[in-house]
Amino acid sequence: MLEQWFPNVDWEKMWEATNETLYMTGVSVLATFILGILLGLLLFLTAKGNIWENKAMYSIVSAFVNIFRSIPFIILIVLLIPFTKALVGTMIGENAALPALIIGAAPFYARMVEIGLREIDKGVIEAARAMGAKTSTIIFKVLLPESMPALISGITVTAIALVGYTAMAGVIGAGGLGNLAYLDGFQRSRSDVTLVATVVILIIVFVIQMIGDLITNRLDKR
Amino acid sequence: MISIENVKKVFSTKNGKVTAVDDIDLTIDKGEIFGIIGYSGAGKSTLIRMFNGLETPSSGSVVVAGREMSKIKGRELRQARQEIGMIFQHFNLLWSRTVRDNIAFPLEIAGVAKEERLKKVEELIKLVGLEGRGDSYPSQLSGGQKQRVGIARALANDPKVLLCDEATSALDPQTTDAILDLLVDINKRLGLTIVLITHEMHVIRKICHRVAVMEAGRVVELGPVLSVFKSPEQPITKRFVQQVTELEESKETIGHLLEQFPESKVVKLTFIGESAEQPVITNLIRQFNIAVNIVQGKVSQTQNGAYGSLFVHLTGEQEELAKAVAYLDKQEVSSEVISHA
Ligand SMILES: Nc1ncnc2c1ncn2[C@@H]1O[C@H](COP(=O)(O)OP(=O)(O)OP(=O)(O)O)[C@@H](O)[C@H]1O
Ligand SMILES: [Mg+2]
Numbered sequence: 364m365l366e367q368w369f370p371n372v373d374w375e376k377m378w379e380a381t382n383e384t385l386y387m388t389g390v391s392v393l394a395t396f397i398l399g400i401l402l403g404l405l406l407f408l409t410a411k412g413n414i415w416e417n418k419a420m421y422s423i424v425s426a427f428v429n430i431f432r433s434i435p436f437i438i439l440i441v442l443l444i445p446f447t448k449a450l451v452g453t454m455i456g457e458n459a460a461l462p463a464l465i466i467g468a469a470p471f472y473a474r475m476v477e478i479g480l481r482e483i484d485k486g487v488i489e490a491a492r493a494m495g496a497k498t499s500t501i502i503f504k505v506l507l508p509e510s511m512p513a514l515i516s517g518i519t520v521t522a523i524a525l526v527g528y529t530a531m532a533g534v535i536g537a538g539g540l541g542n543l544a545y546l547d548g549f550q551r552s553r554s555d556v557t558l559v560a561t562v563v564i565l566i567i568v569f570v571i572q573m574i575g576d577l578i579t580n581r582l583d584k585r
Numbered sequence: 586m587i588s589i590e591n592v593k594k595v596f597s598t599k600n601g602k603v604t605a606v607d608d609i610d611l612t613i614d615k616g617e618i619f620g621i622i623g624y625s626g627a628g629k630s631t632l633i634r635m636f637n638g639l640e641t642p643s644s645g646s647v648v649v650a651g652r653e654m655s656k657i658k659g660r661e662l663r664q665a666r667q668e669i670g671m672i673f674q675h676f677n678l679l680w681s682r683t684v685r686d687n688i689a690f691p692l693e694i695a696g697v698a699k700e701e702r703l704k705k706v707e708e709l710i711k712l713v714g715l716e717g718r719g720d721s722y723p724s725q726l727s728g729g730q731k732q733r734v735g736i737a738r739a740l741a742n743d744p745k746v747l748l749c750d751e752a753t754s755a756l757d758p759q760t761t762d763a764i765l766d767l768l769v770d771i772n773k774r775l776g777l778t779i780v781l782i783t784h785e786m787h788v789i790r791k792i793c794h795r796v797a798v799m800e801a802g803r804v805v806e807l808g809p810v811l812s813v814f815k816s817p818e819q820p821i822t823k824r825f826v827q828q829v830t831e832l833e834e835s836k837e838t839i840g841h842l843l844e845q846f847p848e849s850k851v852v853k854l855t856f857i858g859e860s861a862e863q864p865v866i867t868n869l870i871r872q873f874n875i876a877v878n879i880v881q882g883k884v885s886q887t888q889n890g891a892y893g894s895l896f897v898h899l900t901g902e903q904e905e906l907a908k909a910v911a912y913l914d915k916q917e918v919s920s921e922v923i924s925h926a
Binding site for chain 1: 637639662663664665666667669671673675677678679680681682690691693694695722723724738742
């Protein structure tokens, strides 16, 4: 029956492309999570009235984040070609997409982290200081756990955006479902291939959203 | 236990300098419950925050439990803070942790081993009366219960001093009393020094041994609670004392009485300690040809003795009234003729 409805779909290829998309999304989400939290913490802690208040530092990080957040992803990939070539050695394949994916998403996520951290009651941080907590204790035992639901729902949104980015990266040459839909589907006028690739992407997005919501709800004890 | 000298705190803001604490000297003894009362913006929080180094004084010295809080930094300051517990108006609990884990937090900071931590937490849960709620999250507790967690957490590292910044201001009167009773109990049981900030005289009356009245960054009156109640000197202190001795409605009643009977007198009698037992009213009625009408009376217990006030309305001949008032003046109770409410 599948043969009938989708005559041009090569299921093995589709499966391979799905794995490539999952790989690109997975690695970039993980890297974005870590990098974004680091940048977000830096933004939060160096902001006015905070533990590491430092105007120069805050302005620099903030400008960096704003610039990379504003560049459209498709342009970012092109801009990063020399950097990617130096780092990965090629512009083809899933790994070639990673630098652009991470550099595009981490600043975006860093802002969400900053907002999440700002929502923590100042009094709680002060209580920890009054107990004699070190800055590292405050970061790992107060800031991160208290903002975890916001961090998770933020990374969910970012992950979904990243799935979209991988598809765009696919058009340029990195593998995955986007690549398949564009080369095999669009360019060869096989709309069934495009359709199936789209449906698979939708499923991935739904699953990410579901997992994200589940974890957020579990963590949120407010 | 705490001694501060010439302490000043000036904040520089966009609109110029704000002197939050203006040259304060204070000594608070070990085991004492010391109250600081004042209206909003008087500088109470700024002052108490200097006791654990959350704020550094612009000048002067703050010594708590033998440590010069205004000078120490880093590890030494963190160590010192572990010996000073603090509770807050809005509790400031970690919502992501259970009651048990919230109480364990300061123990984790102090590097107490897990086994010992668990044992100590159970003790504390019992001490503050939260048995069975150890696995609840703060969001599942009432305000009073949250403050109990706050108290348990503040006591976890066996501090020498407990600082309370408006600890009962977010609670209803019943819960406030229960929390205050708990504080007195802890003070007696552990010999803990407690410094407490409030804008309610009721709190001072109920648990404090001594009180400092703050206004515009200065301590304007200081003394044992009972004597401040007996003879408040500053106008601001008088207003605070009225908070607990006079009910709002009685003001109206007195106003009405004086309007209706312009020739009559309303006298406020204040009884302190023993004098509360004298038969002043009986004598008044027996010896003078006047009618005595009780408007309102109230006896309050303080940590250093009872304190009562009674408003009586006297009617009769002018001459007799004058004699009656003169008689009251001679008694041990202090009396005050109220001419307008
Ligand atoms: N960080 C700060 N920067 C600038 N001004 C401050 C700061 N903290 C306090 N102040 C000012 O210092 C004064 C005293 O404030 P403080 O919070 O100590 O008052 P308070 O007696 O605790 O009042 P409340 O009863 O409202 O808590 C106020 O005028 C306040 O605006
Ligand atoms: Mg205050």
